[in-house]
Amino acid sequence: MNELTILTKSFDKIKKYLEGNKDTSLPIVKFKTPSELKEVINFEIEKKGVTEQDFLMLIDKYLEYSVKTGNKQFMNQLYSGFNFPAFIGEVFTALANTSMYTYEVAPVATAIETEMIRLMNQYTGYINGDGIFVTGGSNANLIAMFSARNKILPESRFEGYDRNKKLKAFVSEQAHYSFETAANVLGIGSNNVIKIKSDANGILLPSELEKEIKNCIDNGETPFFVAATCATTLLGAYDPIEEMAEICKKYNCWLHADGSFGGSLILSDQHRYLMKGIEQTDSFAWNPHKLMNIPLICSVLLVKKRGTLQHNITDINTDYIFHDIDKIEDLGEKSIQCGRRVDAVKLWFAWKYFGLEGYQKRIDNLIVMATYAEEVVNKNPNLELLVNRQSFAVCFRFIPKHKINLNSFNLELREAMRKNGKSIVNYGYIGKTLAIRLITANGEINKADIDLFFNNLLETASKLENKNKFVAS
Numbered sequence: 155m156n157e158l159t160i161l162t163k164s165f166d167k168i169k170k171y172l173e174g175n176k177d178t179s180l181p182i183v184k185f186k187t188p189s190e191l192k193e194v195i196n197f198e199i200e201k202k203g204v205t206e207q208d209f210l211m212l213i214d215k216y217l218e219y220s221v222k223t224g225n226k227q228f229m230n231q232l233y234s235g236f237n238f239p240a241f242i243g244e245v246f247t248a249l250a251n252t253s254m255y256t257y258e259v260a261p262v263a264t265a266i267e268t269e270m271i272r273l274m275n276q277y278t279g280y281i282n283g284d285g286i287f288v289t290g291g292s293n294a295n296l297i298a299m300f301s302a303r304n305k306i307l308p309e310s311r312f313e314g315y316d317r318n319k320k321l322k323a324f325v326s327e328q329a330h331y332s333f334e335t336a337a338n339v340l341g342i343g344s345n346n347v348i349k350i351k352s353d354a355n356g357i358l359l360p361s362e363l364e365k366e367i368k369n370c371i372d373n374g375e376t377p378f379f380v381a382a383t384c385a386t387t388l389l390g391a392y393d394p395i396e397e398m399a400e401i402c403k404k405y406n407c408w409l410h411a412d413g414s415f416g417g418s419l420i421l422s423d424q425h426r427y428l429m430k431g432i433e434q435t436d437s438f439a440w441n442p443h444k445l446m447n448i449p450l451i452c453s454v455l456l457v458k459k460r461g462t463l464q465h466n467i468t469d470i471n472t473d474y475i476f477h478d479i480d481k482i483e484d485l486g487e488k489s490i491q492c493g494r495r496v497d498a499v500k501l502w503f504a505w506k507y508f509g510l511e512g513y514q515k516r517i518d519n520l521i522v523m524a525t526y527a528e529e530v531v532n533k534n535p536n537l538e539l540l541v542n543r544q545s546f547a548v549c550f551r552f553i554p555k556h557k558i559n560l561n562s563f564n565l566e567l568r569e570a571m572r573k574n575g576k577s578i579v580n581y582g583y584i585g586k587t588l589a590i591r592l593i594t595a596n597g598e599i600n601k602a603d604i605d606l607f608f609n610n611l612l613e614t615a616s617k618l619e620n621k622n623k624f625v626a627s
């Protein structure tokens with residue numbers, strides 16, 4: 155195989171793919187079942203390697219059947235879009251292929267991660283803060299709960315967690331499922347994550363939090379961890395950090411802010427107020443791979459107090475890695491990973507490229523777009539807004555003219571959209587009501603993209619209505 159030919163042809167494929175991302179006539183996904191996929195791609199590794207031609211064809215097939223998340227009509231997930239400088243950063247990350255454990259093997263990347271953590275702490279208001287790039291928001295939440303457990307029960311790092319201590323964590327009923335996983339991993343148990351009631355817009359009710367904490371204390375249990383969600387996964391709601399911080403101080407609980415989805419709002423002068431009090435938290439999960447459109451994975455856990463992360467690590471007597479010759483901090487000494495990707499590099503390239511102002515504009519634009527999408531819903535008598543929008547998520551449903559089960563109809567509508575591949579959007583349940591959830595996460599979308607989305611939705615809904623009418627008669 156001629157590697158140079160593959161490289162040159164791969165470059166052409168990247169160009170073609172990116173042009174395709176802008177072409178709204180192309181489907182976002184060519185959906186195939188697993189068995190259908192096996193018919194078009196040979197997944198097995200064979201005794202002999204493939205030819206150059208077959209290798210190039212595999213790239214084509216991979217791209218052809220992958221979901222085009224960079225297309226502006228991809229509004230399904232909390233991440234989307236294509237970020238050019240971050241993509242370049244990702245390519246060169248793989249090219250230099252180094253690991254973030256030591257300065258010795260990753261000098262430039264170590265300096266970059268250190269600078270990114272400094273900047274992100276500055277936005278957060280952690281004056282003596284620290285942080286680490288982790289493998290996703292879920293893992294940031296895990297390390298936060300781990301740090302909280304190790305603060306209140308330091309001996310559990312060596313002896314294991316003593317269940318007689320009855321630790322209890324508190325999160326919103328709207329919080330991400332990763333907190334239960336974290337409690338499970340830490341031996342605390344997912345049943346010890348107490349769900350706190352939220353209001354009609356999905357915002358945690360502080361009075362309920364205090365009530366539940368008191369209940370636990372009365373039962374001889376130990377409240378130790380509280381999470382405020384900064385943009386909940388379904389409704390995009392921001393929990394009231396300031397009020398929660400008061401409660402946490404009173405009951406000696408660690409306060410974590412889960413900004414895995416909406417943490418990047420902190421970059422916006424205009425909208426940062428939704429995270430008022432963030433500097434009073436003990437840790438903050440911030441996921442640039444969502445609203446900052448950095449290619450997955452790019453996630454950070456920030457901690458308010460320097461030393462917190464080192465305290466989690468128990469045995470670092472590994473002189474085969476950490477030689478300490480240059481007396482320069484090795485970032486691996488505060489991570490639970492050993493080998494670690496230099497995910498800070500792509501973020502740094504992107505932030506350098508757009509600048510502080512550029513990123514602020516991108517985040518502001520997301521709110522402008524979400525506001526516009528909400529207006530479109532409110533103006534259309536066939537659409538119903540299901541909760542008041544707080545940030546980047548617009549939850550609504552289509553109301554057909556004739557009487558029909560609304561959940562079934564909207565599910566069918568969403569599925570029809572996914573299968574025709576023109577615009578892709580997700581759904582979830584608010585209580586028993588199925589909501590179509592539109593997310594404005596792509597920093598480059600504009601009003602025409604939102605209009606196109608609703609045109610596609612209304613056109614698909616109208617076809618379904620006619621079909622259903624026909625079936626009914």
Ligand SMILES: Cc1ncc(COP(=O)(O)O)c(C=O)c1O
Pocket residue numbers: 232289290291292293329330332383385386387412413414415441453
């Ligand atoms: C509020 C919230 N927390 C945590 C996560 C998990 O983040 P990740 O997918 O990076 O693990 C998500 C993901 O959607 C989320 O919405």
